[in-house]
Amino acid sequence: MSSTQGTDLKARLLQQECHFTWALNNNEVDLNYLLNRLEEQFSLDLGKEARVARTRSCMGFVKFLQGSNTEALSNFEKSVELIKAHGKDSDKLLVVAYGDLAWLYYHMGNFAECEMYLNKLREIKEKYPSVPYAEVLGEKGWTFLRFSLKYYERAKECFKKALDLVPENAEWNSGLAIALYRTEIVGIGCAPETSDAVNQLRRAIATNPDDDVLKVLLALRLAVFKKYSEAESLVEQALERSPEHPHVIRYVGKYLRNAGSVDRSIALLKKALEKVSNKAFIHHQLGLCYKQKIMKLKQAGSHHTKGAEIKRAQEQCIYHLEMAIKLKTRFILAMAELALQYGFNRDISRAEEMFQKAFQAAKEKKDNYQAVHVFYAEFQQYVMRCEPAAIKHYIECLKINPNQFEGKKSAKSLRQIAERRIGNNPNDGEAFGILGIIHKERGEKQQAIECFEKALTYVDNEEYLSDLCELRLSLQ
Structure with missing residues (x-):
């Protein structure tokens, strides 16, 4: 093949809609963990050709990323077989699978096969000239949803565009509901009537009346709004209809834990361990x-009276967190939680070592860095009894994003520290400075100015002075 032909082939490949052109970064996901999730999905989707085909395509791409072209090819080909078995009008569903095959053959140096699949794609586009195809947008949305939380916003956009074309599609309504559930931040004053996640979950359940996972997700979100009666009814329905479904068990376990029914949650989750990969x-x-x-x-x-029981529970807590990390090596939230539990168990050196691993993993993945800061702040405050270090990390967490859960949690802890100190000493300038930082990060400029002014009457602090000057200038 000449360099001109190669350039032309690459240009045509880049125009395709498939896993190879969706800018999926394998550094942002644990590929082995993703494979386990995809394999679990096979057993849940038996008899549903379109869903299994979608999972096969995603698995094929993961196998390619792992350097196994043979296994990638096998999965892509099985995806095509399943789509064709799906019935007539399956051409649009073949777009992603053919695109994947064209790219794989290109990487394998088999340019004739690559060209053949590009020609098949051209024929589909000639047959259906109106693009984008809802089927492709839907598959793209599910891929983003499965691949990494970094892509959840992109998943939402794909599902919304697909639903603009086919509003009543059950699969894409379900995908959008899950994406909204995972991304929506429930703030003060929010209500279920104005929650996009709640409204979309209701719509998805209407189009997927047999999907009990959606019902438990709706129950979890309604519980946040204190709508316990409806939430409990949904949980009961889901458990009655799908008592063996691993995702139902998983989310019901989470619901029960949040509701305070810890022993019931433990029993359900241990049952789930026997059923899921x-x-x-x-x-x-x-x-x-x-x-x-x-x-x-x-x-x-x-x-004294509960000591033995507490010790057993602590051993179990540490055991399960260690298992989570063993199975998913860069499970950052589990790492940070385990480090904190090591601390409470007075295993300080292991706690510090695990926190450093968590910080490193969070930096590398550019994910959950804020969460690690808040865990480390709690470690410093409650285990090491080092309030200055705790304050430092709470502030670091707050500055990353004050509107995220971890940012709000840090602001609450900082406020409690500051108010306690002011109660003990009304002239504590640093405490007023802490309140100033909270107000500044939340965009409450006037309150921040007042706190920094009060802080500077008691302490000489260049950072507070710099923040005060910056805030005054912004209000001019």
């Missing part, structure tokens, strides 16, 4: 359950 998430949830159980035991009686 993606065990890391379940182990993490079990760790959180035992963490909550420890807190309940400490509140219920003295450490």
Whole structure:
């Protein structure tokens, strides 16, 4: 093949809609963990050719990223077989699979096969000239949803565009509902009537009346709005209809833990461990359950009377978090939680070592860095009893994003520290400075100015002075 032909082929490949052109960064995901999730999905989607075909395509791309072209080819070809078995009018569904095959053959140096699939794609586009195809947008949305949380916003846009073309499609309504559930931030004053996630989950359930996972997701979100009666009814329906479905068990376990029914949640999640291949998430949830159980035991009686039970719960908490990390090596939230639990268990050196690993993984993945800061701040505050270090990391967390859950949590902890210190000493300039930082990061400029002015009457601090000058200038 001449260089001109090669350039032309590459230009045609870049115009295709498939996994190879969707800018999926393999550095942003644990590929082995993703494979486990995809394999689990096969068993859940048996008999549903279109869904299994979609999973096969995604698995083929992951196998390519892992350097296994033979396995990638096998998965892409199986995807084509399943789509063709789906019935007539399947051409649009073949666009992604043919695009993947064209790219794979290009990378394998088989340019004749590559050209053949590009010609097949040209024929489909000639037959259906109106683009984009809703079928392609839908598959793209599911790929983004599965690949990494970094792509959730892109998933939402794909599902919305697909639904603009085919509003009643059950699959894409479901995809949009899940994407909204995972991305929506519930703020103060929000109501279920104005929640995009709640409204879309209701719409998705209407188009997918047999999908009990959607019902539990709606229950979890309604519980945030304190709509417990409807939430519990949905949970009961889901458990009654799908008592063996691993995702139903997983999310019901989370619902029960959030509702305070820790022992029921533990029993359900342990049952789920026997049924799912993606065990890391379940182990993490079990760790959180035992963490909550420890807190309940400490509140219920003295450490002397509950000591043995607390010790057992702490051992279980650490065991399940360690298992989560063993199964998913860069599970950052589990790493940070485990580090904190090592701290509470007075294993300080292991705690520090695990926190450093969590910070490093968060930097590399550019993900959950804010969460690691808040965990480390809690470690410094409650384990090491080092308030200055805790304040430093709470502030670092707050500055990354004050509107995220972790940012709000840090602001609350900082406010409690500041108000306690001011109660003990009304002339504590640093405490007023902390309040100033909270107001500044939340965009409350006038309140921040007042706090910094008060802080500077008691302490000489260049950072507070710089912040004060910056805020005054912004209001001119």
